[in-house]
Amino acid sequence: DVKVTQSSRYLVKRxxxxxxxxxxxxxxxxxxxxxxxxxxxxxxxxxxSYDVKMKEKGDIPEGYSVSREKKERFSLILESASTNQxxxxxxxxxxxxxxxxxxxxxxxxxxxxxxx
Amino acid sequence: AQSVTQLGSHVxxxxxxxxxxxxxxxxxxxxxxxxxxxYPNQGLQxxxxxxxxxxxxxxxxxxxxxxxxxxxxxxxxxxxAHMSDAAEYFCAVFxxxxxxxxxxxxxxxxxxxxx
Numbered sequence: 001d002v003k004v005t006q007s008s009r010y011l012v013k014r015x016x017x018x019x020x021x022x023x024x025x026x027x028x029x030x031x032x033x034x035x036x037x038x039x040x041x042x043x044x045x046x047x048x049s050y051d052v053k054m055k056e057k058g059d060i061p062e063g064y065s066v067s068r069e070k071k072e073r074f075s076l077i078l079e080s081a082s083t084n085q086x087x088x089x090x091x092x093x094x095x096x097x098x099x100x101x102x103x104x105x106x107x108x109x110x111x112x113x114x115x116x
Numbered sequence: 117a118q119s120v121t122q123l124g125s126h127v128x129x130x131x132x133x134x135x136x137x138x139x140x141x142x143x144x145x146x147x148x149x150x151x152x153x154x155y156p157n158q159g160l161q162x163x164x165x166x167x168x169x170x171x172x173x174x175x176x177x178x179x180x181x182x183x184x185x186x187x188x189x190x191x192x193x194x195x196x197a198h199m200s201d202a203a204e205y206f207c208a209v210f211x212x213x214x215x216x217x218x219x220x221x222x223x224x225x226x227x228x229x230x231x
Contacts, residue, residue, distance in 0.1 A: 004159070033219075040125065042206060042223040043160075058218070090159055104150060105219055107159035 003027070004108035006091050012114045019078040021111050023091030030096040032074035033105065034058075034066065037088040049074055050096070081115045088112050120209045122222035130230045135179075135194040137225045139207030142188060148210040149190045150219070151181055155203045163205075166190060177201070202229045 007022035025032065031050055035043040035058075045058030047066040055066050063085060067075045074093075078085055089112075092105040123138040141147055148167055152160040164175025171183045177200075181192045190207060207222040 009157075035221075040223060042122075043221040045218060045220075048218070092160075104162045104165055105160075107152075107161070109157070109159045 004091055004093055004106050006089075006108040006111050008111050009109065010112050010114075012116065013078075013081050014116055015082060017078075017081045017115075019081050019113065019115075021076040021078075021089055021091075021113070023074045023076070023093075023108060024072050025074075025093040025106070026072065027093065027095070027106070028071065029093035029106075030071070031094045032068065033092040033094075034064075034074065034076045035090045035092065036060070037090055037110070043090065046076065081113075083115050086113060086115045120207055120211070120220055120222045122205075122207050122225050124225055125223065126226045126228065128228040128230055129197045131199055132196050135192070135197045135201065135227065137192040137205050137207075137227065139181075139190045139192065139222060140188055141190065141207075141209045143209060143211055147190075149181075149183065150208040151175065151179070151190075151192050152206045152208060152221075153177075153203050154206065154224075160206060163192070197227075197229045199229050199231065202227055 004025045013019050033048040034046045037043050044060050046064050049055045049068045052071050065077045088110050090110045091108045094105045095103045120141045150165045151163040153163050154160045164173045166173050166183045174180045179194045204224050204226050206224050211220045
C-alpha cells in the first residue's frame with residue numbers, strides 16, 4: 001500500500017512564524033500535491049510538483065511556498081503565518097502513468113494547523 | 117468555466133436506506149472522475165474511479181457510481197446504509213487547467229446515518 005506520511009497531526013504556531021509542513025511518500029510517485037481543507041470549501045490546491053525541483057502554483061498559492069529537493073519529499077512553507085492560514089493541510093501523491101496526473105491521488109492523514 | 121458541484125452539503129439517511137450523493141461536473145474534455153471518502157481525523161481514501169472503461173463503476177464498501185454523459189453527472193449510491201458509512205464524501209474530477217489536468221474537488225457532502 002502507498003504510504004503518505006505527514007510529519008505532524010497537530011501544530012500550533014504564532015502569527016508571523018515561519019512554518020514548515022513536511023510530507024514523505026514511499027511509492028516513488030512523480031506527482032505530489034498540497035491542499036488545504038476548510039469546511040464548506042472542500043479541498044483547494046495550493047501547490048503541486050510533477051518532478052524534483054519542479055513546482056507549479058495551484059488555486060491559492062499566496063502566502064505559501066514549496067520545496068521538492070528529493071522525489072519522496074514535498075515541503076509546504078508558510079513564510080509568515082497568519083490566522084487565516086489556520087486549516088487542515090493535506091498532502092497527496094500520485095503516479096504519472098499515462099499522461100500527467102490521471103492516476104488517483106493517495107493522501108496523508110493531514111496536519112491541522114492553528115495559527116494564534 | 118470547468119467545475120465540479122456536489123448537491124447537498126449534508127445528507128441524512130436511516131440505517132438500511134438507500135444512499136444517494138450527487139455530483140455534477142463541467143468539462144470540455146472527457147473527464148476522469150473519482151469519489152473519495154474521509155472519516156474523522158483521517159485523510160481521503162479512494163472509493164472508486166471512472167476512467168471511461170465502463171459507465172457503472174463499483175468501488176469499495178458496497179458503493180457504486182454511474183457516469184451519465186448526457187447529464188454530466190457521476191452520482192454515488194449504496195443500496196443499504198451502514199452506521200460505518202457516516203463520513204464526508206468528495207467528488208473529484210481532473211479538469212484542464214493551464215497546461216495540464218489537475219484534480220479538482222467538490223465542496224463535500226457530510227453523510228449522517230441514523231439508527
